[in-house]
Amino acid sequence: MPKERRKTALGRPTVQSVDRTLDVLEALATRRTATGISELSHIVGLHVSTVHRLLATLVDRGYVRQDPETARYHLGARIFSLSSAAEVHLDLRLLGRPYLERLMRVTGETSNLVTLAEEEIVYLDQVESNHLVKMFTQPGTRAPLYCTGSGKVCLAYLPDERRFALLSQRMRPRTSHTLIEHDQLEREMAEIRRMGYGFDNEEMEEGVRCVAAPLFDRRGNVVGALSVSGPTTRVTPDKAQACVTPLLTVAHELSAQLGYGQQLVPEASPSPRARVGAAAR
Template sequence: MSERLIQSVERAADILELFLVTKPELSIKEISENLNLSKSTVHGIIKTLEHRGYLQQNPEDSKYRPGIKLFELGNFVGKHLDIGKVARPFIRELVDELNETVHLVSLQRDEVIYIEKVEGHSTLTIYSHIGKRAPFHSTGVGKSILAYLNENEANRILSSIKLESFTKHTMTNVEDIKEQLHSIREQGYAVDDEEIELGLKCIAAPIFNHQGNVIASISCAAPKMRLDENKLPKVIAGIKKAAAEISICLGYKGKHLIE
């Protein structure tokens, strides 16, 4: 495999990736020193990348920075990534590990929609199915997304949706919900403790895209009696890890979600 790699393309990639770990602007000398390449080699590659729009030169100090073409490509990749396809192997791995039902939901406009559902080997009939809307206030997936939206956006949604009571445990007071959202942000996951269906408990964590925006959530749903003090820590760790790994695959570069 290695003998088929083209050295000039490898070096061009090294130069572009250098901006991810150093400074937003770099001189030819700085690039040369960081990559241990001659200035003449760096100059030739940079001029090619500049010509194609992948780099642009600051006329004030002659340093180079990422160009608009990289921005266009990044946006294209972000928009066309299939969240379900990216998440599917992580979901299957989680189901095998936990032997419980795992959901993936996507934020679409002002709705949270179930887009993937893989059931564990234990039979369990629960509220969800693919294509169904998940209430923001009474599901783990809904709350984990709501908690990480812009505060104004979260307030707008809370003021516009019907805070319907599904069980005696459903939270319908806006201030109580906001307090819980704060706790979710602190711990990195949300809990639905019989709020959408009696006897059902869910643990959910948010998924972020390359722009750092919350766009989805993954959850594990099981009978409350099975999520006891012995299994619950494993479920929480598994859900947070899967959410982090999916986010990274979508280009997320923010704080690691499983810390």
């Protein structure tokens, strides 16, 4: 009895040769070292002769490379050009929307998505809380790095040379809580890297508290941040701390969508009030 052809989610039949080719590529992508044809045949569940034909085409097109000495196979350079092209077309705002919605539902507070743009952050999207008193920032709004929660977590994960250059620029206080001294900010950057997240404790706007976590791409570069914000009357130090775990979970999942593979896990740290207070100093 012939094997039933696989169908797509819409019920349409797939193209068997394409399915098999993708199986081979995905199998090679999971291997840390070059793989022999017999082993690859076993992994994908296809006859050696079939795998050999598929590999011959993939090698010819540059998507797979065969080691001339061992005759084993690994991914070729052309597959990485596809990966880079896909990264360019990834729309962070489109990807981030469901994560923002979930973050707002879990925390009950406004969630924000920003991207890093030179010396500032740019708000890409926001899901407002259901409270009557809530935060609102128009998408496209720009804000400084040094005095916003999202900006500070982006700043903390920049290469040292770039971070030093940005922190050497003149910074004006936005509120009485704004940190503008280079040494103070560097200490906070180190604390953010240790914990994996950071706070804005009325540093950009009086009466507003925010907790933020960075977003990374597949190269491990910081590309933006997710944050939760609200009025200090409701987002107390304890409430801000309670938002950390769901925030880190969602930020990790969105970073994974961008190709990042290292989990964002905070280290053991002081009590909630001490930690939020430290962020304000």
